[in-house]
Amino acid sequence: MECLKLIASAEFPEKRIGYLGLMLLLDERQEVLMLVTNSLKQDLNHANQYIVGLALCALGNICSAEMARDLAPEVERLLQFRDPNTRKKAALCAIRIIKKVPDLAENFINPAAALLKEKHHGVLITGVQLCTDLCKVSPEALEHFRKRCTEGLVRTLKDVVNSPYAPEYDIAGITDPFLHIRLVRLLRVLGQGDADASDLMNDILAQVATKTESNKNAGNAILYECVETIMSIEDNGGLRVLAINILGRFLSNRDNNIRYVALNMLMKAITVDSQAVQRHRATILECVKDSDASIRKRALELVYLLVNESNVKPLTKELIEYLEVSDQEFKGDLTAKICSIIAKFSPEKIWYIDQMLKVLSEAGNFVKDEAWHALIVVISNASDLHGYSVRALYRAFQTSAEQETLVRVAVWCIGEYGDMLINNVGLLDIENPITVTGSDAVDIVELAIKRHTSDLTTKSMSLIALLKLSSRFPSCSERIRDIIIQNRGSLVLELQQRSIEFNSVIEKHQNIRSALVERMPVLDEATFIGRRAGSSPAMVSTSNSASLNLPNGVAKPPAAPLVDLLDLSSDDVPAPSSSGGGFLQDLLGGVDLSPGLNQTAISGTNEAPRTGTDILLDLLSIETPPAQRSSITDILSSSQGDKSPVASLGEISSLPSLSTRATSAGATSMMDLLDGFAPNPPMPGNGPVYPPIVAFESSSLRITFDFSKAPGNPRATAILATFTNLSQNIYTDFIFQAAVPKFLQLHLDPASSNTLPANGNGSITQNLRVTNSQHGKKSLVMRMRIAYKFNNEDILEEGQINNFPRGL
Amino acid sequence: MIHFVLLISRQGKVRLTKWYSPYSQKERTKVIRELSGVILTRGPKLCNFVEWKGYKVVYKRYASLYFCMCIDQEDNELEILEIIHHYVEILDRYFGSVCELDLIFNFHKAYYILDELLIAGELQEPSKKTVARLISAQDSLVETAKEQRSTISNIIAQATK
Numbered sequence: 001m002e003c004l005k006l007i008a009s010a011e012f013p014e015k016r017i018g019y020l021g022l023m024l025l026l027d028e029r030q031e032v033l034m035l036v037t038n039s040l041k042q043d044l045n046h047a048n049q050y051i052v053g054l055a056l057c058a059l060g061n062i063c064s065a066e067m068a069r070d071l072a073p074e075v076e077r078l079l080q081f082r083d084p085n086t087r088k089k090a091a092l093c094a095i096r097i098i099k100k101v102p103d104l105a106e107n108f109i110n111p112a113a114a115l116l117k118e119k120h121h122g123v124l125i126t127g128v129q130l131c132t133d134l135c136k137v138s139p140e141a142l143e144h145f146r147k148r149c150t151e152g153l154v155r156t157l158k159d160v161v162n163s164p165y166a167p168e169y170d171i172a173g174i175t176d177p178f179l180h181i182r183l184v185r186l187l188r189v190l191g192q193g194d195a196d197a198s199d200l201m202n203d204i205l206a207q208v209a210t211k212t213e214s215n216k217n218a219g220n221a222i223l224y225e226c227v228e229t230i231m232s233i234e235d236n237g238g239l240r241v242l243a244i245n246i247l248g249r250f251l252s253n254r255d256n257n258i259r260y261v262a263l264n265m266l267m268k269a270i271t272v273d274s275q276a277v278q279r280h281r282a283t284i285l286e287c288v289k290d291s292d293a294s295i296r297k298r299a300l301e302l303v304y305l306l307v308n309e310s311n312v313k314p315l316t317k318e319l320i321e322y323l324e325v326s327d328q329e330f331k332g333d334l335t336a337k338i339c340s341i342i343a344k345f346s347p348e349k350i351w352y353i354d355q356m357l358k359v360l361s362e363a364g365n366f367v368k369d370e371a372w373h374a375l376i377v378v379i380s381n382a383s384d385l386h387g388y389s390v391r392a393l394y395r396a397f398q399t400s401a402e403q404e405t406l407v408r409v410a411v412w413c414i415g416e417y418g419d420m421l422i423n424n425v426g427l428l429d430i431e432n433p434i435t436v437t438g439s440d441a442v443d444i445v446e447l448a449i450k451r452h453t454s455d456l457t458t459k460s461m462s463l464i465a466l467l468k469l470s471s472r473f474p475s476c477s478e479r480i481r482d483i484i485i486q487n488r489g490s491l492v493l494e495l496q497q498r499s500i501e502f503n504s505v506i507e508k509h510q511n512i513r514s515a516l517v518e519r520m521p522v523l524d525e526a527t528f529i530g531r532r533a534g535s536s537p538a539m540v541s542t543s544n545s546a547s548l549n550l551p552n553g554v555a556k557p558p559a560a561p562l563v564d565l566l567d568l569s570s571d572d573v574p575a576p577s578s579s580g581g582g583f584l585q586d587l588l589g590g591v592d593l594s595p596g597l598n599q600t601a602i603s604g605t606n607e608a609p610r611t612g613t614d615i616l617l618d619l620l621s622i623e624t625p626p627a628q629r630s631s632i633t634d635i636l637s638s639s640q641g642d643k644s645p646v647a648s649l650g651e652i653s654s655l656p657s658l659s660t661r662a663t664s665a666g667a668t669s670m671m672d673l674l675d676g677f678a679p680n681p682p683m684p685g686n687g688p689v690y691p692p693i694v695a696f697e698s699s700s701l702r703i704t705f706d707f708s709k710a711p712g713n714p715r716a717t718a719i720l721a722t723f724t725n726l727s728q729n730i731y732t733d734f735i736f737q738a739a740v741p742k743f744l745q746l747h748l749d750p751a752s753s754n755t756l757p758a759n760g761n762g763s764i765t766q767n768l769r770v771t772n773s774q775h776g777k778k779s780l781v782m783r784m785r786i787a788y789k790f791n792n793e794d795i796l797e798e799g800q801i802n803n804f805p806r807g808l
Numbered sequence: 809m810i811h812f813v814l815l816i817s818r819q820g821k822v823r824l825t826k827w828y829s830p831y832s833q834k835e836r837t838k839v840i841r842e843l844s845g846v847i848l849t850r851g852p853k854l855c856n857f858v859e860w861k862g863y864k865v866v867y868k869r870y871a872s873l874y875f876c877m878c879i880d881q882e883d884n885e886l887e888i889l890e891i892i893h894h895y896v897e898i899l900d901r902y903f904g905s906v907c908e909l910d911l912i913f914n915f916h917k918a919y920y921i922l923d924e925l926l927i928a929g930e931l932q933e934p935s936k937k938t939v940a941r942l943i944s945a946q947d948s949l950v951e952t953a954k955e956q957r958s959t960i961s962n963i964i965a966q967a968t969k
Contacts, residue, residue: 011957013950020919027830050946060927061828085942092927122933129930168935171890178934181887221886228884256855261885292854 028064060093079111091126105138172216191233198234263298312345339371364403387420415465438473700727731756731788745771780804809929828929
């Protein structure tokens with residue numbers, strides 16, 4: 001308030017201090033500012049030019065949109081004031097006004113154009129700046145200036161460049177570098193996208209680029225601006241070459257600032273002319289190793305843009321070498337970039353695996369989850385390289401066991417391909433044979449479990465690997481069992497559950513063990529990559545790769561746990577497994593799920609699980625209670641809801657062979673099973689059967705819906721809609737549309753045909769998929785509309801379907 | 809455009825701030841704290857540009873003071889270095905071999921000079937002589953007004969005695 005009083009006073013000193021206080025204490029968002037508007041208006045009309053200057057300054061720095069609107073006419077008038085200092089301040093003030101209120105831009109176009117013809121440098125600079133901002137804000141201004149002022153500007157620039165020594169404006173031997181830069185920038189804005197304007201500027205730009213001295217910062221600033229302009233305006237080969245040469249000179253300059261600026265520019269230049277930039281690759285690589293963090297970052301990004309198939313190998317080699325000596329903060333970035341380079345451009349699989357192994361050994365802790373998942377996918381796809389990979393991993397483990405991700409990948413591979421490791425299967429020419437025994441392999445996995453730095457994922461993966469090894473190397477079974485038993489009392493539920501399950505598998509179910517841990521089928525790389533590119537969270541892709549494990553024997557325990565594992569904080573536990581099932585559904589290419597999934601899911605395994613699931617079906621429809629061992633019941637009642645179906649299926653599928661070991665409480669234990677199942681009835685098999693409904697029936701049309709649920713995805717329902725024509729005439733152009741409330745998602749497949757023959761002689765079928773996000777709380781409802789032509793008349797029928805079975 | 813100008817001492821004390829974009833009080837303190845942390849810990853040989861929150865911050869160290877200016881991504885950093893140098897030279901010419909103490913005791917003059925140099929985040933006057941002339945003209949106005957006032961009050965004091 002004191003400021004307002006001071007501003008309102010008549011004396012210059014008070015006003016000065018008042019305005020200073022105003023600018024410091026208030027900003028445009030405060031309402032008090034409105035009170036100043038009147039004072040400002042008076043001051044703008046004051047006789048004393050310094051007071052006018054103060055007012056313009058304050059206005060330019062903090063005015064709000066309303067003030068701008070009120071006072072714009074005054075500022076416009078002042079743009080033509082006699083005193084140049086006032087004019088320049090008015091110009092800058094106008095910049096703020098048009099930024100705040102773009103509509104007022106038109107008023108300023110003409111005065112601004114007049115300013116461009118000034119002689120006074122201050123006014124000229126501010127005028128040029130005003131024009132630049134006008135062009136940004138208003139396309140008409142851009143047109144206007146382009147047509148009228150381009151030549152004038154070129155001439156002005158020429159004058160400035162060729163002007164003799166002027167002590168007032170001289171900085172480092174160049175007359176008014178600021179003016180140079182502003183003019184070049186305005187020319188850039190005018191020339192962008194317009195060939196004629198660009199032609200006019202070519203000469204002067206060439207002159208500036210060649211004549212400016214670059215030993216001082218001022219000169220470099222001008223050259224920088226010049227290069228930017230050349231890159232942005234329409235193509236002119238000669239100029240572009242000139243620009244890239246300047247950038248090359250900048251790159252080898254010793255001054256850090258210049259190099260930084262050059263790297264920045266080169267990133268933009270790559271889109272224009274990547275060949276030229278490739279020539280400077282070596283220098284850029286040097287910059288990656290620079291001591292300055294900003295330069296390193298820029299150089300790394302630039303290198304990433306430069307990589308293509310021909311230079312990927314040497315570049316990656318350089319980058320990996322640097323990885324070993326770089327500092328911690330930079331390692332994360334560097335690792336991520338190297339991994340993506342390797343993934344995008346690797347020419348052959350063996351090279352990919354090699355490089356990834358090196359990266360993992362060096363900086364495994366910085367490698368993101370997607371990267372090592374991708375590595376696993378690639379390894380499993382390269383079937384001839386399985387032996388090579390597992391041996392290489394074995395060797396790498398000896399040297400760099402502190403890298404967590406390396407340990408995980410090694411453990412997984414040893415588990416999968418342990419037999420290849422021992423028998424030196426698939427030895428490539430470049431390899432030396434190594435002698436590894438079964439117990440060496442088990443040693444490694446044991447190390448992975450016992451290390452106190454291993455986290456949950458590693459330990460869980462090690463447990464599975466041990467199970468696999470116990471089947472591949474039966475001689476080590478006992479030892480493996482001992483290791484597993486040690487984790488039985490683990491405080492972490494995951495480990496405890498796994499160790500108990502695996503222990504019982506090893507102990508009692510040897511005959512199905514080999515089936516359980518058979519070699520996994522190849523994870524489809526293309527779909528994995530496509531899905532990874534399409535889906536956002538890493539969790540989703542891991543659930544995807546985990547769900548792909550599902551086909552290998554429905555009974556494979558790790559499938560769901562791996563999903564949960566890599567999403568340990570997930571509170572909605574059923575979701576991961578159900579989304580896993582959903583992805584499985586998509587991956588299998590929309591296989592008709594109802595009976596089919598049994599077969600596809602179980603393909604690749606042998607008899608026992610298949611009959612197991614038949615028995616499971618029976619179980620769920622409460623028919624023949626199979627025998628149960630009480631220990632298995634214990635496991636089931638102690639484990640979590642959704643994991644148990646998968647895990648216990650492992651037990652149940654072994655039931656046919658256990659039928660001889662019948663013990664007590666068969667029915668009650670089966671009840672327990674069902675209790676455990678109740679929230680998630682749809683695991684493999686049809687799941688609960690929903691009766692088809694007649695969705696709509698009139699005298700002329702009947703629609704029936706058949707339901708099926710995807711196993712593992714209780715929220716999604718596949719509906720087969722059948723349309724039957726009950727009238728005597730054919731319907732043509734038959735279209736069915738449906739709408740669902742917000743908590744449902746609906747997906748319609750194309751119908752089988754558009755023509756519905758009469759009298760029920762044929763029918764149209766259409767598949768729908770509905771996902772219910774409130775599954776269990778609300779059941780499905782749907783409004784539908786049917787349009788068809790009957791005797792060349794358009795008919796529309798509408799209805800609401802309310803009789804969906806509950807629980808869909 | 810320049811979004812703000814900060815002058816920070818080696819010890820982290822703020823000597824001058826000028827904001828050309830709307831920042832609330834809380835935001836201002838936050839910005840100052842963050843940037844002080846980033847800039848004061850940078851080594852001497854590193855380049856003068858820092859990427860920060862989508863903007864670029866150009867800083868230059870003169871004796872014990874860091875002059876920082878925050879600009880947009882598309883602005884010319886080297887030019888901002890020149891502007892900073894321009895400002896310092898004008899201050900030097902005005903105060904005669906300026907040091908941090910001058911800025912502490914005459915911060916209002918430093919603000920006036922900055923206001924003659926930058927408005928709305930853009931450069932106003934490339935000539936040091938003109939800026940100096942304007943400032944001295946305004947200073948003399950203040951002087952004459954002071955003298956006038958002191959004589960009038962003397963007269964009144966005399967009259968009411």
